[in-house]
Amino acid sequence: MRKTLKNSRRSPLAAIFVIAAGLILSGGGYAVATSAVENTTANTAISAQEQIKEGERLFLANCATCHGVNGVGTAAGPTVIGVGAASADFQVSSGRMPGQASGPQMPPKPVQFTEEQIAAIAAYVGSLGVGPSIPTADMLEANGDSSRGGELFRINCAMCHNAAGAGGALTEGKWAPTLKGVSAKHVYEAMLTGPQNMPVFNDANLTPSDKKDIITYLAYIEANPSAGGYELAGLGPVAEGLFLWIFGFGLIILITMWLGAKSN
Amino acid sequence: MKAKKHDYEAGLAVISTEKIQDPGLEPHRVRMTDKSVKHEQSANRQVAALFLLSAFGSVFSIYAYFAFPITEDLATVRANNLWLGLGITLGLLGIGIGAVHWAKTLMPDAEVTEERKQTRGSEEVRARAIEIIKLADQESGFTRRKLIRRSMYGALALFPLPAIFFFGDLGPNPGDSLRHTMWKKGTRLAKDPDGTPIKASDVTLGSIFHVIPAGLAELHDDRLNEKAKAAVILVRVNPAELIETEERKSWSYDGIVAYSKICTHVGCPVALYEQQTHHLLCPCHQSTFDLVDGCKVIFGPAARPLPQLPIAVDAEGYLIAQSDFDQPVGPSFWER
Structure with a gap:
């Protein structure tokens, strides 16, 4: 019996058996682990795919009339291929799109979709071509250099949006909207994508850190009241001049009349 | 020419026989404070109240000086100015209004007519x-x-002669400095304010760059003067949309055009660019330029197109100027 054991252990088949058992064990374990990983990737892939599918469905129902099937554009609206998810997110989540009527400019309106729907539309538009993606939360924190942001704002933005971000008029019925109460995400996306008649400020022109500085500046002027007193909506010299002409001179005229009038 | 005979005198004015009569002085009206003791006493109290209000204002402004100091926080300037100003205003206005009210209601109400003096003195005085x-x-x-x-x-x-030489120091005459800017052949286009040079590939479709000549940021004495002349805006449009004259065909690069930012009307920075209409609007007087059509004036008081800066690309891909502007930038001073 002992001899038999010894013999079989020494048999050349034994070595093969041991190696095969080892391979099966380790390989099997690895296969189980890998399939688990594969399952999760497959799930996200399916959900991203579903999100784009959902986005496409929403796009066909709400946007394709003007922007064309597959976003190729029509006479009524430009192509959205390559505008990026950031552009779609800005337009839809600020309520500018879907547009209500054609005109010089699409005004912001109450938002018409839920956040999931907006994300789906953005994902679909983003999938149509290479374009800027939605900025992440850390790019939007107002922790940059506000004084540098102020200088960049005055050079690049203030001519249209007013030095205090109050907005202003453009040509032929268009206007630059106020930046008060606009979310940092929308400010960032607008710089990145150049919605409607606003020019594009890509990352080579205003780097992500420049954009962060500008967002910090806007947050600063919104949080801090004007040191010079009541700012009359920040509309600038015309509003201030009109106020002085009417109320300042009005007061002076009233006082002069009182001085010259006889007592009762 | 035979003179016509008229049966009226020279001059065609219609002279009314009824001249407006001098209405004379209004009848004197006795004040309420002179008619009733009650009114007099109340006016008395009003004047005193105004002076007391003034006293309160002065004391309050001293209080406000200590209660609302200006600290590191900029917002404190506002409270300080407001309360200090209100206190001083009350202090001064109370005295002024009180004094006028006193004079009008309580001081003697005699009306005096004083004739104007004759311009010509008496023979004796002369x-x-x-x-x-x-x-x-x-x-x-x-x-x-x-x-x-x-x-x-x-x-x-x-005696006044030296002044002519002193006024000479208001100069020197600008010479031809209004006709030239910092731009010359090979100057790189750089970003305002930090002076980073711009690559042609950085300027994507629909982009606008606010441009200064490379090297401007390093200038010390003349930086602002040079910037005021050399500021440029850089835009990329679809090359198919550009309308270019034959001699300016080589001034743009692949749809990238550079124009002076200084308005040809009175020199404001023209920088309100609409990327879809390609309108360039001046915020001061609404002059509007068509950027794709040689920056022609399409609206407003500007008299000539914005000068174009001829650009090219150097071996490293950076945008450079081909030369200075071919004409002076800004207002057409030579026509004024």
């Missing part, structure tokens, strides 16, 4: 004046001493 002048001439010897008189005229005539 004779005396001539006498004084003659005496002065005699005593000073002004007519008699010719040497002194003439040397004084000379001195008086020369």
